[in-house]
Amino acid sequence: MPEVSATEAKQIIDSGAQVIDVRTDVEYEAGHIPGSRHIPVAEIQRESGTLDRDQPVVLYCRIGNRSGPAADAFAASGWNAQSIEGGLVAWDEAGLELEPDGGSVAENPNMPPR
Helix, strand or coil: CCEECHHHHHHHHHCCCEEEECCCHHHHHHCECCCCEECCHHHHHHHHHHCCCCCCEEEECCCCCCHHHHHHHHHHCCCCEEEECCHHHHHHHCCCCCECCCCCCCCCCCCCCC
16 A cells, blocks of 8 residues: 655645545545545545646545555556555644644544544
């Protein structure tokens, strides 16, 4: 699985990578990486044609269980694609910025609470 740490992802993003949040609408609205584009995982294949294939792609979800397989699929198709190891939880724990101001990492409604 093509994974990078949260701090490595931040460097890739700061260098111009496309950032894709594959979580649900509710999760995205609670808090997300600044500049990220919201494409729920169920829509990622359909929306892939709207992405720039020449730019790296960093995908993330809450902990990586949804973005990991998506990054695998992109990488298998020849994209420079990474998933953030530990997802937005790891991003937040590393003290990296979330939008909106005061944003938080929402619990996944389909998973038991941590």
